[in-house]
Amino acid sequence: MIIAIDGPAAAGKGTLARRLAEHFGLEMLDTGLLYRAVGLKTVRDGADPGDAQAAVRAARSLSSTDLEDVALRSEEAAAAASKVGSIAAVRDVMLDFQRSFARTQPGAVIDGRDIGTEVCPDADVKIFVTARSEVRAHRRLKELRARGVDAIHGRVLQDMKERDARDAERDVAPLKPAEDAFVIDTGDMDADAVFAAALDFITSRNRSG
Numbered sequence: 001m002i003i004a005i006d007g008p009a010a011a012g013k014g015t016l017a018r019r020l021a022e023h024f025g026l027e028m029l030d031t032g033l034l035y036r037a038v039g040l041k042t043v044r045d046g047a048d049p050g051d052a053q054a055a056v057r058a059a060r061s062l063s064s065t066d067l068e069d070v071a072l073r074s075e076e077a078a079a080a081a082s083k084v085g086s087i088a089a090v091r092d093v094m095l096d097f098q099r100s101f102a103r104t105q106p107g108a109v110i111d112g113r114d115i116g117t118e119v120c121p122d123a124d125v126k127i128f129v130t131a132r133s134e135v136r137a138h139r140r141l142k143e144l145r146a147r148g149v150d151a152i153h154g155r156v157l158q159d160m161k162e163r164d165a166r167d168a169e170r171d172v173a174p175l176k177p178a179e180d181a182f183v184i185d186t187g188d189m190d191a192d193a194v195f196a197a198a199l200d201f202i203t204s205r206n207r208s209g
Contacts, residue, residue: 039080
């Protein structure tokens with residue numbers, strides 16, 4: 001079984017993906033880490049993450065150890081990821097990796113921004129989680145401050161809106177729900193309620209299928 005989970009930043013994709021993977025005994029891949037790693041590697045190489053050639057070089061040299069870097073959770077890595085993620089050639093390099101992972105037996109939960117629409121359009125389950133940008137910015141602010149990062153709400157919200165615009169308006173694999181995705185607005189829901197809604201949807205599909 002392949003479960004594709006998409007949505008904007010801080011909507012709750014990662015938490016839901018981890019819980020579903022544990023519940024069903026499936027492997028999990030956070031594709032955002034792939035793009036964060038490429039973006040961060042590009043920056044550390046002294047290049048602009050919006051530079052296609054530099055970003056592709058970084059993508060091709062990516063190793064599994066790059067995905068273990070604690071700096072991938074930084075806002076710098078997130079911003080860089082949004083830029084490299086808009087480059088078609090970078091997405092081509094990442095596509096093979098993601099599709100290979102999806103074939104892991106007995107299945108996989110993959111979260112990102114274009115899993116249900118581009119990476120795994122034939123996924124057994126497609127879920128799109130979202131929330132208002134103000135709600136997501138507040139969540140990200142709490143997360144950053146919990147890690148000891150001195151962040152300002154206004155700046156976090158502005159970064160969130162700019163990233164949303166880049167992701168939704170890019171020419172390659174723009175962020176949007178797949179036509180057959182189950183959409184969950186997590187704005188007024190806690191993690192348990194989101195998990196319950198997703199689980200109900202999956203079990204209902206299994207019964208009908």
